[in-house]
Amino acid sequence: MSGHHQPLNRKLITLPTLVLAILSFIALLILAKRFALGLGSVTNLNDGYPWGIWVVYDVVVGTGFACGGYALALVVYIANKGKYHPLVRPALLASLFGYTLGGISAFIDMGRYWNFYNMFLPEQMNLNSVMLEVGLCVTAYCIVLFIEFMPALLEHYQLEKAKARLDKVLFIIIAIGVLLPTMHQSSLGSLLIAMGFKVDVLWQSSYLMPLFAILTAMTMGFSIVIFEASFVTVGLKRDSEAHLLRGLGRIIQVLLGVVLILRFGDLLYRGALPAVFNGSFKSFMFLIETALFVVPLVILSSGKHRNRGSMLLIAAVSMLFAGALYRFNAFLIGWTPNAGSSYVYFPSAEELLVSIGIVAMEILGYLLIVKWLPILPAHAEVKKQTAIKTDPSVNKPPAEQASVEVGS
């Protein structure tokens, strides 16, 4: 592996990193308020909506976005497609950030966070709890991701012996790293089973929920790899990796087809199809979600489009929106706390700023670490000079845009 990756030799402090740092700092200020005065002082959470955007975006959607490492591990190590290997390290880095910050967000969202440690005490565990599975699995996966990421650190500090030793056992860690997300991503669906009829009929597919959760996690994982690679290409002015990405596009296409067939088959089987067209707000959200799922399927079904980096990116972003909206719909928008409920929820500005800040931290961390450690494939670095010289128009704006972008 060594020699295949190298750090980007660029300035650490740039306009995008400054903007990201400011956004992160705002989030930290709001979090200080949250810990000083409690959840109620910052969030719009209430008895009917105990889970707001911090759980549904930062944890449920955020860990879905962080499935890049998982998706690539499946392809590279399980399906043994070595050609995708250059994409693994950047994806792992993004996964590491996504999962760690997702775990931290879950902690931030806990009203009685000081009881958190009980989750790890065997005598306190409730083995029937889906939450326990998710909590332990995510924690374990954060550790696994860190170990998977270790070779980059060891290379940086030139600890060859340690790296050789780690390489010998790394396959075990990688195997666990494939197993764990399979478990907890599907458990996110099991959480919805446990919520029963509080989840709208359009999303409550009971026993199929774990399958939808894992399938969307995989498609989101592949999409985020395309997304990251595209933005790195443009934002950091490097070579395109479209030749690798189109293979991933093909996988997304197949998975998406399965998702949509199962999704509508399930709606038909449960007799829930009329609810799609009843004109309610939820049916509207369902149609948007479906459209977002269909767009990438259409784009990726064309071999010509799959070869174009720009079309791949459109498909990937649409898929990311679709996956995110599916989870938002199931957990929040299609959620009815009680019959004839008067409960309402919309994230407060402060809640949103915390989520934005957490995403900013992820991107900031990513940008700093690719400049510090050998993460990105080595071959593109040579071309960098020509890229900067030939077209001054692409110098700044895309990088800046890239940083704001993922804040969605």
Add this chain to the structure above:
Amino acid sequence: MSKSTEQQLEDLAARLGLSRRHFLKFCTGVAATLGLSSTAGMQMAHAVSQSRRPSVIWLSGQECTGCTESLLRSTHPTLETLILDMISLDYSEALCAAAGHQAEAARHAAMEENKGKYVMVVEGSIPTKDGGIYCKIAGKTMLQHVQETAEHAAAIIAIGSCASWGGVPSAGMNPTGAQPVHEILPDKTIINIPGCPPNPYNFLATVLQYVTFGTLPELDEKNRPRFAYGRIIHENCERRPHFDAGRFASEFGDEGHRKGYCLYKLGCKGPETYANCSTQEFGDVGGGAWPVGVGAPCFGCTEQGVGFTKALHEKSEVTTHSPPDIFPPINAETGEGASAVSAGLLGAVIGAAAGATAMTVKQLGKAEKEAEKDQMAANNPDGQAVPGKDTVNEPQ
């Protein structure tokens, strides 16, 4: 029911000045206190009506006779006679008709006659300091009396807090070295019926079980019968809902006290005291006739190390659930909808994501077109990227 036993019941009822029905009701009630079936109540009635009644020797040490008084007032006026009739109370300083040497002789006679069969009841603590000289009966110390009587007793019951834990005489500096019965007789099984005074039915139920079945009730780790001392007072307290809802009396006579709120903050020891006071109540009058029911905080008389040890107004250890600091509001907040700022912010985020994607797509598209042009120029008739080959799409 055979005729002879039926006759015996009638005889007993006549002797006690009770109706037969009244007598059976009493026995069934006692059986219910013990948690036994109504059949057991009948068995008890029969056992009581037998002419052979167990001999009971009741010793009194450092005490106030409150336990005896409590027992005498156990229920309707006629039942004190019953209690004295269903057992053969051969010695009791408070109740026996005999006095002086006569009384002492009665005790010795009963002990001889019923060797190994009599029930010994101890009321009050036993002084041990200076050879136990602080309590003497008939020229002997209480210590000697207890040791002597215990030797051939079939069962030993320590009634009241003094006999069970030392009680008032042992409080504070314990000037007489007062000890409970189980400290004096470490090798014997003692049944403790603590309380100041104890509920008479806890004692009666224990004795009646012994009389009827020849067995003793199941005991807890402090040798108290479980049927009476198995639950914390707090668990079945009628004021418990006030505790859970956080409504406390904070001073005697304040609004909360007058409204019957929880007495926890006045030092009620109910949350750490095991007894059935809250369910059995006292005096057979119902209507919350027990200390907490009438607004007096429980002082923990049945609990070793609580009654006579802790200060009266000291807050008790809550052995179950502590009262919460914050209580849920009656009208739960139903949340807020979108504000202009938050909706705008969310819109901006989605817009930024879409915008950045559009920009990047544009850049990628531009780069791809240029690459295609380059390839066209290199006489590639397809005008497309060749699959499998490292297509260079430079970002300009």
